[in-house]
Amino acid sequence: MSEKDPSSAARTFLISVAAELAGMHAQTLRTYDRLGLVSPQRSSGGGRRYSERDVDLLREVQRLSQDEGVNLAGIKRIIELTNQVEALRSRLNEMADEVERLRANQRRDLAVVPKSTALVVWQPRKGAR
Numbered sequence: 578m579s580e581k582d583p584s585s586a587a588r589t590f591l592i593s594v595a596a597e598l599a600g601m602h603a604q605t606l607r608t609y610d611r612l613g614l615v616s617p618q619r620s621s622g623g624g625r626r627y628s629e630r631d632v633d634l635l636r637e638v639q640r641l642s643q644d645e646g647v648n649l650a651g652i653k654r655i656i657e658l659t660n661q662v663e664a665l666r667s668r669l670n671e672m673a674d675e676v677e678r679l680r681a682n683q684r685r686d687l688a689v690v691p692k693s694t695a696l697v698v699w700q701p702r703k704g705a706r
Contacts, residue, residue, distance in 0.1 A: 588629060589618065595627035599635035606635065614638055614653055 595617070596603040609615045610625065615634050617625040627635075634656070641647040641655065 589626035590628075590632065592617075592625045592627065595625075595632050595635065598632045599639065601635060601639060609635065609638060612649060612653065614649065614656060 590598065592603050592606055596606050599606070606615070606617075606625070606627070610617060615627075615631050615638065617627045617631050620626055638652050638656075641652050642649070647655065
């Protein structure tokens with residue numbers, strides 16, 4: 578589940594190649610797709626097309642299952658939570674950039690006005706009802 582070069586995201590693999598790269602059987606990949614653990618893109622003919630990110634995720638699923646003893650439901654939850662954290666981090670970065678932009682514009686667009694004790698009374702114009 579690591580970040581990859583954006584150009585590598587466009588490269589996809591047939592299920593047989595992805596299975597070999599991940600060290601799994603193709604039927605395992607089909608099962609993981611059916612369970613929603615790893616959802617590859619589909620070709621126009623409906624065939625699965627796995628990205629390098631998908632292959633990395635398959636390896637992580639295998640590691641969690643074999644090395645850590647996590648069941649598939651637990652792995653699915655880990656993947657969901659990891660995706661949520663990544664989305665939240667991305668949103669936090671967007672918001673931090675927006676705050677910085679607003680602070681920079683505030684310095685240029687706003688003038689500091691000294692406090693006043695004047696009282697202004699508003700009254701509607703006669704005939705403007």
